[in-house]
Amino acid sequence: MEKREVTFRIFRFNPKRDEKPCYRDYKLPVPKGMTILEALQFIKDNLDPTLSFRAFCRSAICGSCAVKINGFPKLACKTQVLNEVEKFGTDILTVEPIDNFPVIRDLIVDWEPAIEKLREVYPYLIPDPEVVPHTLEEESRVYPGELKKFDIFTDCILCTSCYSACTAVKIDEEYGGPFQLARSYRFAVDPRDALKKERAKVGLAFNMWNCVRCEKCADVCPKHIAPVDGIMKLRGLSIEIGKRDNPGARHVMAFYKSLLESGMLNEVLLPLRTKGIKGIIENLPLGVMMILKGKAHSPIVKPIDEHETLVGVMKAAMEVE
Amino acid sequence: MLQYDIVIVGAGGGGLYAALETSKKKGLKVAVISKVFPTRSHTGAAQGGINAALGNVAPDSPEKHSYDTVKGSDFLADQDAVELMCETAPKIIREMEHMGLPFSRLEDGRIAQRPFGGASFPRTCYAADKTGHVMLQTLYEQCLKNNVTFLDEWFALSLVHNGERIAGIVAVDLKTGEVHGIRAKAVILATGGHARIYWKRTSNALGNTGDGPAMALRAGIPLKDMEFVQFHPTGLRRTGILVTEGARGEGGYLINNKGERFMKRYAPEKMELAPRDLVSRAIETEILEGRGFKDDEGNEFVYLDLRHLGRKKMLERLPQIRELAIDFEGVDPIEEPIPVRPTAHYSMGGIDTDIYGRTRIKGLYAVGECACVSVHGANRLGGNSLLDIVVFGKIAGEDAANYVSEVSFIPFEESRVRDEEERIESLFSGDGTERLADLRNELSDVMTYGAGIFREEKKMRETLEKVREIKERAKRLKIEDTERVFNTNLQQTLEFLNMVEVAETIVLGAIERKESRGAHFRLDYPKRDDENFLKHSIIEKGEDGDLRISWKPVKITKFQPEERKY
Numbered sequence: 001m002e003k004r005e006v007t008f009r010i011f012r013f014n015p016k017r018d019e020k021p022c023y024r025d026y027k028l029p030v031p032k033g034m035t036i037l038e039a040l041q042f043i044k045d046n047l048d049p050t051l052s053f054r055a056f057c058r059s060a061i062c063g064s065c066a067v068k069i070n071g072f073p074k075l076a077c078k079t080q081v082l083n084e085v086e087k088f089g090t091d092i093l094t095v096e097p098i099d100n101f102p103v104i105r106d107l108i109v110d111w112e113p114a115i116e117k118l119r120e121v122y123p124y125l126i127p128d129p130e131v132v133p134h135t136l137e138e139e140s141r142v143y144p145g146e147l148k149k150f151d152i153f154t155d156c157i158l159c160t161s162c163y164s165a166c167t168a169v170k171i172d173e174e175y176g177g178p179f180q181l182a183r184s185y186r187f188a189v190d191p192r193d194a195l196k197k198e199r200a201k202v203g204l205a206f207n208m209w210n211c212v213r214c215e216k217c218a219d220v221c222p223k224h225i226a227p228v229d230g231i232m233k234l235r236g237l238s239i240e241i242g243k244r245d246n247p248g249a250r251h252v253m254a255f256y257k258s259l260l261e262s263g264m265l266n267e268v269l270l271p272l273r274t275k276g277i278k279g280i281i282e283n284l285p286l287g288v289m290m291i292l293k294g295k296a297h298s299p300i301v302k303p304i305d306e307h308e309t310l311v312g313v314m315k316a317a318m319e320v321e
Numbered sequence: 322m323l324q325y326d327i328v329i330v331g332a333g334g335g336g337l338y339a340a341l342e343t344s345k346k347k348g349l350k351v352a353v354i355s356k357v358f359p360t361r362s363h364t365g366a367a368q369g370g371i372n373a374a375l376g377n378v379a380p381d382s383p384e385k386h387s388y389d390t391v392k393g394s395d396f397l398a399d400q401d402a403v404e405l406m407c408e409t410a411p412k413i414i415r416e417m418e419h420m421g422l423p424f425s426r427l428e429d430g431r432i433a434q435r436p437f438g439g440a441s442f443p444r445t446c447y448a449a450d451k452t453g454h455v456m457l458q459t460l461y462e463q464c465l466k467n468n469v470t471f472l473d474e475w476f477a478l479s480l481v482h483n484g485e486r487i488a489g490i491v492a493v494d495l496k497t498g499e500v501h502g503i504r505a506k507a508v509i510l511a512t513g514g515h516a517r518i519y520w521k522r523t524s525n526a527l528g529n530t531g532d533g534p535a536m537a538l539r540a541g542i543p544l545k546d547m548e549f550v551q552f553h554p555t556g557l558r559r560t561g562i563l564v565t566e567g568a569r570g571e572g573g574y575l576i577n578n579k580g581e582r583f584m585k586r587y588a589p590e591k592m593e594l595a596p597r598d599l600v601s602r603a604i605e606t607e608i609l610e611g612r613g614f615k616d617d618e619g620n621e622f623v624y625l626d627l628r629h630l631g632r633k634k635m636l637e638r639l640p641q642i643r644e645l646a647i648d649f650e651g652v653d654p655i656e657e658p659i660p661v662r663p664t665a666h667y668s669m670g671g672i673d674t675d676i677y678g679r680t681r682i683k684g685l686y687a688v689g690e691c692a693c694v695s696v697h698g699a700n701r702l703g704g705n706s707l708l709d710i711v712v713f714g715k716i717a718g719e720d721a722a723n724y725v726s727e728v729s730f731i732p733f734e735e736s737r738v739r740d741e742e743e744r745i746e747s748l749f750s751g752d753g754t755e756r757l758a759d760l761r762n763e764l765s766d767v768m769t770y771g772a773g774i775f776r777e778e779k780k781m782r783e784t785l786e787k788v789r790e791i792k793e794r795a796k797r798l799k800i801e802d803t804e805r806v807f808n809t810n811l812q813q814t815l816e817f818l819n820m821v822e823v824a825e826t827i828v829l830g831a832i833e834r835k836e837s838r839g840a841h842f843r844l845d846y847p848k849r850d851d852e853n854f855l856k857h858s859i860i861e862k863g864e865d866g867d868l869r870i871s872w873k874p875v876k877i878t879k880f881q882p883e884e885r886k887y
Binding site: 014016017033035044045046049050052053054055056057058059060061062063064078080104105108111115118119123124125127132133136137138139140141142143144147150151154155156157158187190192193 | 358419
């Protein structure tokens with residue numbers, strides 16, 4: 001059968017011994033069907049037994065083997081080598097440990113910081129005594145439609161790919177992290193949970209408004225979960241329970257208000273509505289520049305045509321949610 | 322030396338349930354050690370579901386569940402254990418439901434149930450095709466809630482006891498490479514299965530290497546019914562990765578190269594939903610008799626056809642299976658049938674325990690796939706393994722918690738830690754004339770040849786010789802990686818050494834059991850022989866290091882052995 005020579009350029013590092021990481025090349029013939037994990041195991045078995053990586057189930061359910069292939073986090077076990085070669089148009093694949101974690105050795109990272117954050121977000125059901133029966137003779141009733149609200153988030157395998165790609169994690173040490181906040185949301189909408197919407201406060205405590213909605217977490221998730229969706233909905237719950245006195249919520253409310261008023265985003269009023277006078281002062285130099293360049297619009301915005309229809313659509317959408 | 326009241330080895334469903342149970346008792350110091358981060362455990366790969374006679378879809382009872390289980394076991398299961406498991410099933414399902422486990426639901430909000438092989442009713446509770454995954458996540462969440470102590474990525478090396486009571490274990494912290502003694506009043510082994518012995522064709526995770534049974538064997542603790550290894554009918558053609566029984570539960574067909582649903586010849590009534598041993602033999606027979614398919618690489622297979630289920634049902638009920646087939650076989654089951662072949666899947670045999678998970682050594686327990694209670698006998702029914710681990714994990718956890726509050730620690734000889742350090746040192750200084758990958762593949766080939774789906778005396782004898790030869794040659798393995806930090810070369814070598822030891826017990830048991838029963842099928846003894854073999858095989862290591870076999874009666878309560886027809 002036809003095979004293709006592929007070079008694996010692999011990150012090698014033992015912090016206990018090496019001053020800095022290096023990359024080592026391994027060339028091997030790749031048959032159709034070979035996964036990145038099979039290639040790594042081939043290298044370990046035949047070329048270099050010191051190559052260190054984690055792997056377990058081989059079938060994309062245990063979350064052990066997330067690595068970076070040409071810069072993108074992927075599960076080694078479910079990634080076909082030849083697909084990557086094709087996609088990147090190169091016979092050289094760089095394999096590195098995922099970002100945002102300390103490296104223990106080669107492709108093995110220390111998950112502990114992310115798991116520590118998971119432990120902090122109350123990642124478990126706190127049963128609502130009104131819903132969850134007190135005896136083991138009965139089950140709680142959860143209707144299919146209710147399950148649907150959080151079911152996708154229970155697919156998370158803690159592979160930490162999303163955490164490794166997260167922009168907010170990079171800049172904010174206190175940020176809760178995508179899979180962690182998504183799990184908070186999962187319980188917030190579980191009818192059996194006692195905290196329910198109150199769980200949005202956990203999101204607030206872990207800076208959920210610092211998510212910049214880059215959606216990388218959704219792009220890299222091997223289980224096709226979009227943690228960002230959970231975070232957005234958790235934000236929504238925080239507004240519902242009246243936690244509006246923060247820049248994030250005010251920013252969203254300002255958008256909402258703008259649209260209700262005119263159907264257009266009132267950018268001039270946005271800083272004021274989000275951050276108050278402080279916002280005006282902070283944005284003053286930019287504002288002045290914009291006025292000078294003729295880029296600023298008047299603070300009074302005329303409603304768009306069919307504005308009433310838009311408002312109707314918005315209200316209907318709110319009801320559906 | 323580290324010291325805990327209870328040490329649990331393994332963090333799959335069995336280990337975590339035991340941990341939860343012990344955490345209910347205040348003041349106990351408990352640690353769970355696991356060679357992988359807890360939610361990586363292989364429980365997570367169980368797709369199809371967990372059996373319990375809830376009767377949510379059709380009237381059902383624990384007694385009927387017991388009967389199906391005993392019949393499925395080919396009457397080798399201990400019926401007191403089966404009854405205990407099946408009676409506990411509805412309660413433990415609800416207990417997990419109350420913990421937040423996201424079961425799939427019926428329109429009226431109750432837990433949904435699907436049909437499974439060997440069951441008389443739709444009895445299998447499920448969460449789409451990710452039941453084990455959500456169970457593992459839910460149990461881990463609850464352990465976090467109860468502040469369970471975890472030693473993640475620690476690998477257990479040996480058991481320490483004084484011939485009567487357990488003193489603790491020796492383990493290596495993989496992150497540092499340091500060997501530690503861990504003193505404990507009770508140890509619960511929950512290390513999982515050993516089907517990885519069939520390295521090249523198995524559904525198992527890379528780490529299902531029989532660490533628990535191997536440690537037990539070395540410590541003089543008997544193993545039971547080791548000859549019984551279940552081959553799951555539907556592994557993916559290339560990798561052996563599993564396609565859940567749920568796929569047949571939802572109505573999938575098995576098709577040969579004549580386009581026939583060939584199960585009509587083997588189980589006219591149950592068809593594709595006959596028990597696993599029967600379906601696996603049917604597929605192998607079709608292939609052996611020339612009615613299978615063959616691909617360019619020489620893989621032989623039949624088709625699992627799900628196309629008639631339609632896109633909607635597939636996406637709703639079997640989304641993971643669809644993705645597996647696409648990622649690993651390049652086949653979208655909505656458009657094309659899936660190429661499958663039986664794959665080594667489940668170890669019915671294991672460490673001999675009673676219904677509380679107790680072993681011969683006081684304070685040493687074993688639960689789940691590494692143990693043999695026995696509830697699965699000669700063949701496990703789909704949906705009963707997840708049930709086994711949670712029921713007996715809970716029972717053993719409770720029993721151990723009571724036990725440790727009544728006893729004190731016994732002495733733990735420091736020299737036992739040095740013994741393990743020396744054993745590891747010697748692996749670094751082997752002469753290196755043998756290679757790990759070669760020996761692993763050879764073991765797989767020879768086990769498939771002599772101790773696979775079809776067995777016969779001559780081939781088994783050859784296999785036994787060969788396994789012993791591989792065990793000798795393994796002494797010449799050398800660990801090439803000399804680093805201490807996360808040495809996966811060391812770990813894989815230790816795992817292989819465990820596998821060879823366990824493999825020998827499988828072949829020995831298979832040779833001695835001169836009958837066919839459940840997953841153990843002998844061409845030279847094709848009939849079940851209740852007169853001579855309605856009994857458990859017990860294998861242990863004597864003082865001289867040789868394996869000895871003896872037998873133990875089967876406990877029969879309600880169900881007298883009868884012919885097993887489907």
